[in-house]
Ligand SMILES: NC(=O)c1ccc[n+]([C@@H]2O[C@H](COP(=O)([O-])OP(=O)(O)OC[C@H]3O[C@@H](n4cnc5c(N)ncnc54)[C@H](O)[C@@H]3O)[C@@H](O)[C@H]2O)c1
């Protein structure tokens with residue numbers, strides 16, 4: 001854990017380093033481009049080879065997809081079914097609010113102009129499965145696709161060494177409306193969905209979070225497909241004044257640490273006393289957690305706590321860092337909230353655990369990480385809609401448009417353009 005305050009000698013250089021840009025390292029970039037090239041060249045054969053190399057599973061080319069029988073046989077506890085239904089209910093309601101609706105109006109010349117929104121025909125969602133079966137992520141991606149009315153939803157998720165996928169995850173995928181399940185993970189799964197293979201039909205757009213290989217594959221395949229955003233290893237930044245409850249703050253930091261070593265955990269406050277209390281609370285709570293040893297490692301490698309001069313400084317650092325989740329606890333919430341501009345999601349006050357947003361609240365937990373929050377927003381239902389603009393003129397509006405069109409045609413030296421409009425006014 002790195003603990004520092006504004007009086008420390010290395011404070012300024014540390015703060016400077018928190019101003020991030022989401023860019024991959026060279027080794028990840030090179031490995032991923034090699035994987036993409038192999039999938040493009042060898043298709044299913046490459047998928048089988050990488051599943052063996054990275055996931056330690058022996059699959060045949062015929063076994064890349066989950067069969068309908070396997071899916072039909074999935075059974076989960078009633079309590080699981082209830083939890084998944086509760087989450088999907090909130091997700092669907094939230095998603096429907098975010099869908100865009102067709103509209104039209106008349107422009108100055110009287111032409112009808114408008115926008116039409118239709119669901120994509122076929123999308124791919126990546127559901128991480130490396131470290132934990134992210135059942136909630138299945139809902140937080142495919143659930144939005146279904147709410148938008150996408151008819152074909154291909155999900156990709158890595159299977160275990162025995163070739164099976166966690167039954168709760170399968171149940172969630174089915175509940176969220178997924179129509180095909182590819183048992184492949186990593187960059188190779190993204191490549192297969194984007195480029196297609198003999199057995200995988202390519203998709204129009206790819207959604208969903210993953211580790212750095214998955215995120216880099218989406219970045220490199222942009223163009224072959226479109227992507228939602230760059231949602232990588234999860235992270236949190238907690239900003240609190242002295243009104244923050246140290247036990248709650250510690251609990252949220254620990255919950256984040258559970259996500260894994262690639263993620264970053266930050267705590268910024270203008271109260272030095274609060275840092276001391278949070279550190280003590282972490283030690284106390286850690287004792288009772290099942291993944292304590294693992295969490296301890298993350299706290300050591302990837303956690304910082306900082307005493308800043310003021311809330312203004314805290315907010316400025318937060319905007320530079322562009323964290324996936326910002327927890328904001330401040331007596332002057334109304335004053336500062338509009339100024340937190342680059343966060344993927346903001347959790348307000350002492351009583352808003354990020355975990356509720358992870359699993360249940362409604363907004364997708366698929367959020368930009370690694371500093372990409374500066375340029376991307378979290379996953380929304382309207383990202384599953386393809387937008388088309390529509391223009392319709394009649395004799396009156398075409399006549400009214402002619403003067404301006406002819407002037408542009410003259411300036412740009414495109415006389416056929418002018419002629420195509422004039423001919424309709426003769
Ligand atoms: N930002 C968000 O919205 C959000 C939401 C949920 C999860 N996440 C993040 O997603 C990540 C999931 O990561 P994960 O690893 O558990 O699952 P994952 O499914 O993303 O990655 C596992 C796959 O990576 C590939 N792989 C593993 N090691 C490799 C290597 N050395 N080289 C090349 N490929 C390799 C394997 O094929 C494996 O199937 C976590 O960091 C989590 O925080 C983010």
Ligand SMILES: [Zn+2]
Nearest residue numbers: 255256355358
């Ligand atoms: Zn979480």
